[in-house]
Amino acid sequence: MPNLWKKPWPRRPMRGEVKEALAGYAFASPAILGVIILTLYPMLASLYYSFNRVFSKGGMEWVGLDNYKYLLTNPASEFPKAVGVTLFYTAVNVVLVILFCLIVALMLNRRFIGRDFLRGVFFLPSVMPVLSVAILWKMLLQNQAKGGLINWWLITSGLSTIDFLNTGYIFVTLFTMSLWTCGGTVVVLLATLQDVPLDQLEAVSIDGGNAWHKFAKVTYPTIKPVLFFQLIMCVMTSVQVYTQSVAFSRNGAPNRLTYFINVMIYDHAFIQADMRGIASAEAWLVFLIILAITGILFHFQGSLQREDRKTRARRCGR
């Protein structure tokens, strides 16, 4: 009969346990040191920089909250537009990618000839380096007089040409590139779909349900947690978009529409003079914004928790 009143921790550790714990810490110490030196220290240093005016030739001058005030209130600051553009890209990109990958995964889950080949076809673009992909798409989408094949196809089909790189259509370019390279997400969703209980699917079709019922009542509740995880990952990577913007134009052209947060921070930290303090302040403001977004998403995670008999019973009050 176990002693239900005995508290498990804390208690005096036995001699062998101390040695084991020390050995554990020793083995983990390179990783711990790595995190402290390469991640924690730079983060705290940049927090300190954000309250200073940092000169490119060296030296700092304490300015308190001036950098933050400049970013948020000064009309010359590009922070609001950069954040707006990044959040727009993130919002649309996440919705498109998750929907597209879900539909593709569902379709690739069926049995048909050539299914494995198609799975490879969808996955292959995601292993290509982003920069090469961006350059290839740029060559495809550029002006027809420079040899852009997509515009050639449009023009010979009797349609009007579209300037994909120098107008607002750059977002079409960016989203197309993003969808083309989301094979990784498709693979993860495909793996999760194998978990869906086949007997429940059968039960739904016996009861007279169609494909939509199968998806809504069986498939979706099973894959909810993974879908949420992919959502968070997609938000994280979308907010950090950088390579595509730089491949197309280093300065966020057209009209700063591709001047995303990372591009702006890099520009201010390493290309402009004396703006490192402002770049650090931008980075910390972005951190707070992403924290808020993640908090909101996790709040809604409750509605995405995996439903099984126990939680459903609790929900229905039994």
Next chain:
Amino acid sequence: MKKFVALFLSLLMVVGATSIAFADDTITLNFLYWADDAQKQLLTEACEAYEEANPGIKINAQALPADGTFDSYIQTRMESGELPDVSYMGESDIQKYDQMGILADISDMLESGAIPEKLSAVTIHNADGKVIGVGLSNQLVVLYYSKDKFDEAGIDYPPSNVEDAWDWDTFVDVAKQLTVDINGKNATEEGFDPTKIVDYGLGFNCLREFHQFWALYANGGGVVSADGTEFLWDSEASIEGLQKIADLMHVDYVAPQALYNWASDIGCVRDAINGGFAMFTNGSWDMANITAEDNIGVAVLPKMETAVTMNCGAPMVVYNTSKHLEEAKAFYAYMVDPAKNLPLIQSGAWLPNQADWYTDEDLLALWADDLPYGAKETILSYSNTEGSIAQWPAYYVMAYSDMSTVYEREIDAALMGNETVAEAFSKCMPEIKSLFEAE
């Protein structure tokens, strides 16, 4: 056995370390530059020739792409204390880096005659009047054109002479005749569809800085007056000049959209002219990439009020953090001497940075005879006609870098046709003017 292996390996490490310490006393100079393929080849040969002539000196030449990576590279090097000895520098960056205190003063070389007097247009002074760099070359914005397309259309080639430069209406009319849509109609004809253009009459490499500033000066305006005192950028003439360029894209439909961004296609003239463009503006450095093309000619830019082009030409600088300052300066004097870099000048990649090379017959014969069709006439016409080359303000306006950053924020809207140039200027000119007046 294990102990023997451990001892042997540690001895090997020690020997390796000491062999580095006893390295031979060749002086290695780190030289940083940017170049397209043609220039890279020629520069490597120039460095090798210097090494042969100067045993004991080794040049470690490193090429970066010419698209803005330079800034981040230098700033990271500044942090780690490993700046190169000699490097190219962007014209719009040199004052910025001089204010950071890392550039060496080379006035002594000019005074002693180690470097002969260079064109004033490419001699750069800092705020104290010291010379901090001279342009390796003097490059100009010129008009490239396809002889075949002009022959087919039965139009005379653009003039290579400043006196005969086309006025703006003639230029736009010619460009329209050469802009053709998928139905075979050109831009002067009824039923022309600007959304289905197959061949353009004109193209721009990009519309960044000097690629568009020439239009402001040509219309009687400018950026800053040549003596650096008067702010011309917000004048009516400047606004009108730039509006004419924007209209080429959105009203006349003779050119595709170009923006105030970094051009990533060096060597683009050859591809453009052989592709779908009849005319193309770019810097004179692209002449090096068209030497094998009989079809491409070089002409002067069209005029508005006057026929004007703008110069550019990256200066070379010596860093005062160099451990071998004397040797670095000697290499510097070698690189900026046109006579030592003849292959680069003969190819057209560089234009000489000394006045006598444009007037002295013997010197001209050294470089000007193998240039593309019309190039020699164009270059000499610009160089020897008073007032036809406007100096890029980056050379002499201290606040240029900051002014350009503010301009960059707002100007794309005007170039895209979303706003008029006047509206875009009204958003940024007050701030730019205050930056200029603060200096």
